[in-house]
Amino acid sequence: MQPAARAAAAMAVLDRVLAGEPAEKALTAWGRGARYAGSGDRNAVRDLVFEALRCRRSFAALGGGLTGRGLILGAMRSMGQDMQQWYGEGAYAPAPPAADEAGRVPEGDEALDVPDWLAPALRRALGDDYAPVMQAMRQRAPVVLRVNAGRSTRDAARSRLLAEGIATRPHPLAAFALEVTEGVRKVQSSAAYAEGVVELQDASSQAVVEALPLADGMRVLDHCAGGGGKTLAMAARARLRLWAHDATPRRMADLPPRAARAGVAVTLTERPEATAPYDLVLADAPCSGSGSWRRDPEGKWALTPERLAELVALQGQILDRCAAMVAPAGTLAYATCSFLCDENEDQVTAFLARNAGWTCTGQHRFSPLQGGDGFFLALLARA
Structure with a gap:
């Protein structure tokens, strides 16, 4: 495929995403219908789509509108590309830009690709790092x-x-x-x-596990295990008795083969209370995902104030449930891949106010400026 054909394909995929279809599903549907596209073409179209989603606000301004065409036109202008190679004649080439597609230079939060309603909360959380962190979130995450x-x-x-x-x-x-x-x-x-x-595994996720007080012989529960990345990272640090739980058990479907490949034993459980207490419970709670927007740019634009409030309430419930499963003198490790104080420091303060006999022994923030996703970790100790 020529560059113009790749641009046209990305435009079509983005129109489906903007209409509400998940990006992965839209890309798969395009790929099935584009038998002429080789692996290099598919990777190039995928990269264009996710670049446009990470920079959706600024590219829409540069491209003259929030459409698939506008986003790709904005992407080309942002990169200073020679527009002639992306437009022209032929069955698969998009038409050249029209007069009403001149676009404009984005400013402020728009240039940083931040939703207006989230900007004050992000500024509160990040302080002087707000602009550089948000700029980093516009870039592709390292592998x-x-x-x-x-x-x-x-x-x-x-x-x-x-x-x-x-x-x-x-x-x-x-x-x-x-x-x-x-x-x-x-x-x-x-x-x-x-x-x-x-x-x-992202570097910040690894750093979170390295900050946990793990030692041989401990009974450990990964309460919100998902695919089990942190479960396996904990197993590599010490000889532990490990349990993994997730509210949606199918998310853990890949954990047993991954554990076997890594040579470790993990017990999957739908009733973690049955094998409590644990010396350490890790609650990597459901959150806004603001710290991982580079990997899931759709999440940035899908988040609403109502959904954030639901997540904050759920996090509090998870913390209280996990606290009841921690052994005397044990540790509750609370983590999110979020920048927001509502989900992090404020959540810890509210937990301590609700639960007597607990103290916070340490808090850590990890940032894209350090080369990883945005992560928060609080270590809560039971007296």
Whole structure:
């Protein structure tokens, strides 16, 4: 496919997304109908779509409107591209820009691709880092691997990956983190991945686990386990008795094969209270996802004040449920991939006000300015 044809395809996919269809579903539907498109074309169209979603507000301003065409036109103008290669004649090429598609230069929060209603809360949470963090959230997230300490050293894993055409460099945020610099699309088909030497995991997620007070012999519950990334990262740090729970059990469907690949034992449970108490409970709670907007840009535009209020209420319920399962002198670790104080510091303050006999022994914030997603962690100790 020529660049113009890729642009036209991305426009069509984005129109479906703007109409309410999830981006992955829209891309799959386009791919099934575009038998002429090779893997390189599909990857290029995908990249255009997600770049446009990350920068939806500013690209719409630059492109003259919130449409698939407007977003891709805005993307081209933002990158200073030669417009002639993206438009022209032919069956698959979009028409050249019209006079009413001149667009305008975005300003302020619009240029940072921040929804107006969220800007005050983000400024409160981030302070002087507001603009640089929001600018970072407009960029594609790096691909980071976690080396399984039970299977390899970081240097040995780097050598294995390099032999398979995957170049990496140590990431400063976590001891076993490797950022992929070349060969990203080879990772999941590599032998190192298949044999459990490495797992895909954001650097901030790894840093959260490294901050947990884990020791051999502890009974540990990952209460909101999802796919089990943090469960497996905890297993690599110490010899633990591990349980994993999620409100939607199907999210954990991949955890047993992943655990087997990593050589660790994890018990999946729908009734975590039945095996309580635990020395440590990790509650990586459902949240706005504002810290991971680079990976899920649709979430930025789908979030509403009403949904945020629902999430804050749910987080409080999860904290109270988890607290009841923590052993005396145990730890409740509360984490979110959010920047917002409502979901983080304010949530911890409200928990301590509701629950006597608990103290906060530490809080950590991890930022895209450190090379990972935005994450918050609070360690709560039971007297």
